[in-house]
Amino acid sequence: MxxxxxxxxxxxxxxxxxxxxxxxxxxxxxxxxxxxxxxxxxxxxxxxxxxxxxxxxxxxxxxxxxxxxxxxxxxxxxxxxxxxxxxxxxxxxxxxxxxxxxxxxxxxxxxxxxxxxxxxxxxxxxxxxDSALFKNIYRYAFDFARDKDQRSLDMDTAKSMLALLLGRTWPLFPVFHQFLEQSKYKGMNKDQWYNVLEFSRTINADLSNYDEDGAWPVLLDEFVEWQKAWSAS
Incomplete structure (x- = not known):
């Protein structure tokens, strides 16, 4: 990007x-x-x-x-x-x-x-x-990259910025990128954007500690369901 x-x-x-x-x-x-x-x-x-x-x-x-x-x-x-x-x-x-x-x-x-x-x-x-500085830079990127007349990042921009920020450090990023490619989502709002970073930092690569009753955005619930179905097949 x-x-x-x-x-x-x-x-x-x-x-x-x-x-x-x-x-x-x-x-x-x-x-x-x-x-x-x-x-x-x-x-x-x-x-x-x-x-x-x-x-x-x-x-x-x-x-x-x-x-x-x-x-x-x-x-x-x-x-x-x-x-x-x-x-x-x-x-x-x-x-x-x-x-x-x-x-x-x-x-x-x-x-x-x-x-x-x-x-x-x-x-x-x-x-x-630096974990704290990276979080600030990651959050800043949302407003920096979005069209100022839109409240969300368009999905192409979101995918490119996520690749720039998380592509080399998050093991699940390639799979998450595939999920976004086939999803119905046309954009990513700020809450989703912030939570993707939190997810990447706290959830194991095998998703074993993912809590379905946790307060994750629906986007991430759907990613977990998709990934488990994809792995099972």
Whole structure:
């Protein structure tokens, strides 16, 4: 799932401002010693010039500029690191970084140029190994990836984002993906999205500890029934 999305209508400034606060999750304090020497300290002016190098007169880094940005930092658009970066910037819309988002996030990361961000890529990736931070990033992804005029994620987007987030770590993901492929569901709401992560973390791969009377969404009850029938056949 490219975190850089090409087919997205550019939100106007008023609309974007109204919907930019989509999460209250606390960002972690960035670890690492501060650079020594005045010439090496974070420069707000340099960071702003870096932003305008991509945004130009649009005042926003859009899909085409985002692809150039990814190329410059050496990260594929579909790399999960781009999702982690968007989370740090508190970006409201997939494929877009506003000036406010850029300055806020890059200031916290102490990145005012390509080289400094490249030096933080390993750190960004390591955050995925922190259970609490990963949960925040996972929950953030729902609002980040959904069309803002929809309350749910369309199923194609949901499957792609789940593959990005859980594909390499959840043993049951390939089977769950098959279930979604043949299901009647056209989208995934926030409750379902949140519970898929909880399910992946707490339910055994053989489903032996799944409680049919538990408070799981119907989607997951149906997945368990489907998986058991599929295994039996």
């Amino acid at each position: 490219p975190v850089v999305k090409k087919k997205r209508k550019l939100p106007d400034a008023e609309d974007h401002g109204r919907k930019s606060k989509i999460t209250s999750f606390t960002r972690p304090q960035i670890r690492g010693a501060r650079p020594i020497g005045a010439e090496k300290l974070f420069s707000n002016k340099k960071c702003l010039a870096w932003f305008h190098g991509y945004a130009g007169p649009d005042k926003v880094v859009g899909p085409e500029a985002m692809e150039k940005f990814c190329e410059d930092i050496g990260v594929e658009p579909e790399n999960i690191i781009m999702l982690v970066l968007a989370w740090h910037l508190e970006a409201a819309s997939m494929g877009f970084f506003t000036k406010e988002e850029w300055l806020r996030g890059m200031t916290l990361l102490e990145c005012d140029c390509t080289e400094r961000l490249q030096s933080k890529l390993d750190y960004l990736r390591s955050e995925l190994n």
